[in-house]
Amino acid sequence: MKAAVVLIPVLPLVSFMVTLLLGKRYFGEKSHYLPVASVAVSWLLCMFLLVQVERGQTLDWNAYSWIAVGGFQVDIGFLVDELAAVMLLVVSTVGLMVHVYSIGYMHGDQGYYRFFAYLNLFMFSMFMLVLANNYLLLYVFWEAVGLCSFLLISFWFPKLSASAAGTKAFLVNRVGDFGFSLGVMLIFITFGTLSYAGVFDSETAVGGGMMTAICLLLFTGAVGKSAQFPLHVWLPDAMEGPTPVSSLIHAATMVNAGVYMVARSSPLFAESETAMLVVAITGGFTAIFAASIGLVQNDIKKVLAYSTVSQLGYMFLALGVGAWAAGMFHLVSHGFFKGLLFLCSGSVIHALSGEQDMRRMGGLKSKTKITYWTFIIGALAISGAPGFAGFFSKDSILAGVFHEGYYLLWAVGIVTAFLTAFYMFRLIFMTFHGEPRTDPEVFAHAHESPPSMTAPLIILAVPSALIGLILGLPPEDGHIDNLLHHVFAGVLPAEGGHGFGAVSALLMALSATIGLGGIFAAWQFYIKRPQLPEMVKARTGAMYYILYNKYWVDEIYAAVIVNPVKWFSGVLWRFVDDAGIDGFVNGAARFFRGVGKALRPTQSGRLQAYLFTMFIGALALLAAWVLLQTGQG
């Protein structure tokens, strides 16, 4: 087991180094062989670990001492338990599919080898993030996946928007990491250790205020990485990266890290009601906030990006109300179907020679059959159509929120579910149905993607359709609940779940209706009566305008934070440094030069003058001495 744990991250790491150093010169078009193979082996090993964990085998192992300073001891250590195994399932599966998909998608790109090298580096970092057994190591790879995200968003760096988006992603995440790092320090000061086991089993009595502080600081990091309001602004911009990257990093894996971290820290969060409430409210608000923006976006990837922000909000909502397993369940199903949706959108973009604006799409259904049908499966899954993955996971979240008594948040969740179904099928209808609005020449060339791209779509469509049935039946007592029960046992109420009763059945029926209602509404708007959107736009002028401009969050940040900081920095440089301190220094120099000039006549060379001065000086000294003596006497 230890060998598997080490190999899972190390294989992609080795592949990264080899590909980056040798890829350009020696591998060229074949640069993907090693990266894909390494991830495939890692995937197999992850499956092996999953099986082991299913059998009840877990591992907490310190491999070597990383930093040792007096009492501050941090190890490079691995933890394999149910939570890690579930994460590995998503990370390795979507990771492998994205690697395969990229063979076709990135074909012919100048930086082909570089792309696969970065993907490998990401896989290494993400595996390590999941496998880490202490907070500092988690933080380390938290930053490392952020680096990969930066590298891959700005992959097409000559494009200003791409490099700006990469930089923005890194910086916004750094704001979250600022909180995270303080949280880590506070944990160390409070518990004297950073290992999960040490912290969670600690006997140290911790005050409620301190626990809240720790949790909120950790959560700040999660808000950044998982793109929750108000730090969500980097994720939509991150769509500048190649689409496989959006699928892997910005939908299925890295952005889940925040959810994972909060779930991992459940023993801490459960101690602080305030922190839990903050998590729930942030999640609920972000869910509906981002979904509302997604309603009116025209860029196919931006719709999916806001959708991701919104779905991550659902997960935090679940964690915040204590529906831990439901949150993780949604993470898994979302990982599969959102990964799929992004890959599908990439296939569409590929078919249309790079077009991303849905206003210039339409009618693609017949041209790209596989993409269309897999896209439909993904869309049904996210919309919560009965039987599909999202149906079970979203329902278990909403049921959890309802049963815990957060009725307002539950209502928010229900409305968001409706919006989700609506914008998803708006996307489907605008892209695949109706008359082609594409440039006829481009449309004529539109074609289905090569097998290396369609195969991953088909493979990912399977869990998108079925994983809910596999993991989520019977509701609230499915396989995933049982599996994760070991992890969350300490923070769940002792009397067990609320059981699946009549209320639950009603809730389930309601959320199914809501999802189908959203799909129906989209059908009305974009197929049946295409004049409707314009009418609604005209009626709700201001509202549409606000949504279309994404509530101006970016503009507000620029005006309130970015520009003032630049201005203030300029003031520090020009006025404090140059005029202030240097002004003083140069002024002092000028003063002494002036004094020197004024005294120059005294250096006249006339002996009498010197003697006279000496005489005066001696007299002055004598006078001073006499005065001091009398003073003392």
Next chain:
Amino acid sequence: MHGFEEQIGFPVLTAITFLPSLGALAMLFFRGRPRAYKSIALGASGATLALSLVMLAAFEKGYAGMQFIEKVSWIERLGVSYHMGIDGISLLLILLTALLSVIIIPASWNYVKEKKELAFFASFLFLETGMLGVFAARDLFLFYIFWEIMLIPMYFIIGVWGGPRRIYAAVKFFLFTLAGSLLMLLAIVAIAYAARSNSFAPPVFDMDLLERETFGFQLQMLAFAAFFVAFAVKVPMWPLHTWLPDAHVEAPTAGSVILAGVLLKVGGYGILRFCLPLFPDAAVEYAPWILVLSLIAILYGALVSLVQKDLKKLVAYSSVSHMGFVTAGIFAMNLVGIEGAVLVMLSHGLLTGALFLMVGFLYERLHTREIAVMGGLASPFPVMAAFMLFFVLASLGLPGLSGFVGEFLSLLGLFTYNKALGAIGAAGIIFAAAYLLWMYMRVMFTGTRDEKWYQLPDFNLREIGSLTPLAVFAVWMGVYPNTFLEYIEPSSNRLVEQMAPYLNDGGSTVSRLFSMLGGF
């Protein structure tokens, strides 16, 4: 006893310290044969590095006291002795100095006209003697001599081989440093006389004896301030930093590398070696104020870096910010903070050295350092872009590379001292990412401005060769910092134990005030 006789058999510290100067003198015999200068410079500094590695091998790791001690009475009437000795911290700084001194020589291969090469390389070799001596001296008088020896060659390096405003920059550097040094000289004399056993005894300059002395509170406060100003100018601490951007911008690349890589560390080293053990009461009393200045330096340096238009000036200001972590870690006065501070010094020496080298290599190609005219350089110079990304990431504290461990430890130390101060310091990591990545984006990413750049060569082997060792150490220090911490820990531990009695009385009134403000 850890005399050199038992440990290695010959006075290794003297050998290391004066070997570079011998090389400089040897050049005189080869006057008129310019090709020999480079070889001699490389040979002398290379031999120094080799000898320091030999010393490293003979070093006893777990021992907290001084090693390879050499002690010869020198000016008996004044109580001055030639007393050298090092602990783990000095050892690492000596290795850093020796490494950088080798690297800069190939890096400035084509920098000066051949007939001036003698003076140029000789200056660097004399400078190396000064720096090594500072890290090894155990007698304040001797220390001061080495301290001043550093000043003169650096003055010439900036003033003779610098850029267009070199005279202004050199004089400014000289005056700032000299003002600090003179204050320190006064304080040295004052404590040397105060430590006498009776008024007929000679003054005491020996550190071993002085460390055992407890000076009166007022003397401590004054002497600490004098020492501290001298070191703070070097570090440089806000607001004594304004000589630094000018000196860096005007200095030749090799000068900048040494300036940032080693001379700034002399400041941090001095504080650690002299200010804390000699004047513990004063250190505790001043600590809160110095911490505030450190935080100002961290944030101020970062913000001012953000808006720099000259690439070299940006890196220069970033030093102000990074060195803030050093003083912050030291004056947190706990083990984690102090070890973090030393690690930051080492890491900053490597990384900023590398960044200045890169700025120099870039300048040799584009003949400008103006960020605004650059852009898209990653396309013509992919290898350069990869190296720069590496050093930028290491410098902004990416975990796994050297910057992170030191900064995290010194912040953790500061956070342990006071949570509010720690939190403010941690904000520095946001701004560090901001100015470095934004710079990188504008220099390397976005469209290429000038098609002519495609005709310029990417890094050659000489350039890759001078950066690679620094990169290797940056990874090593990030992935397995224990290698370095093992050398730092014993003497840091001893220092913390020395300081402990002075901390336990609850600290100064000011620090009590801070803990009231910051505790939650």
